Amino acid sequence: MGIAIASFFSGTMLYRCQVLVASFHKRNLEVPTDSTLLYETHDKHSAIEGSRKLEHTEEFKCLDKAAILSDVEIKSGEFSDPLRVCTVTQVEEFKILIRMFPIWATGIIFFAAYAQMSTLFVEQGMMMDTSIGSFTIAAASLSTFDVISVIFWVPYL
Structure with a gap:
């Protein structure tokens, strides 16, 4: 079971940890009340190949900080650092994982x-x-x- 857990997390650890690291970096920022101000790609599909966009939820609002665009990022127009900015879909996928943990x-x-x-x-x-x-x-x-x-x-x- 330990090997299975390790292999599961090693495959998605970096992707999932991006949300934690980005929200930690932005821990002092306020989450906007309007969720449309959070960062998301403008394409029809998600930035993640083969997945669809997820709607914002109100649970675990502290993780929403990962999708906040700071003043520095807005001025530079640079949104490619995954450890600084995550999309709403990435944050919501991580929230789903957290909600599934007690069942698992x-x-x-x-x-x-x-x-x-x-x-x-x-x-x-x-x-x-x-x-x-x-x-x-x-x-x-x-x-x-x-x-x-x-x-x-x-x-x-």
């Missing part, structure tokens, strides 16, 4: 417990007499009884 984190706990439970069934099955008359149930297939019982009982709960 609780999913890790569930699936770790679920994996332990299925290996326990195999261990128990190897020690049990799994024959019913002339029919023998393989130890590795005992975990299917857990799945079948969940499928059966969930609609009734």
Whole structure:
């Protein structure tokens, strides 16, 4: 799981960290009340190849600072430094990731417990007499009884 998490974050770490770094650089600036004043490309599509633009949301307003155009950037017309200026879409994608984190984190706990439970069934099955008359149930297939019982009982709960 650790390797999977590391590979996931290594692929998107720089892109996602741009929002954090840019908002940290602009921590002293005020977020405008009008979200149209935040930086976004004027194209129909997002600056990110293959993705669409996202609408601004009101959550995590401190991250919106990454999309503020400072006076220096407006005067120079230079918006290419990704560690200083991010688009609204980049900020909103990062906000989505933050909102998904609690679901993802609780999913890790569930699936770790679920994996332990299925290996326990195999261990128990190897020690049990799994024959019913002339029919023998393989130890590795005992975990299917857990799945079948969940499928059966969930609609009734």
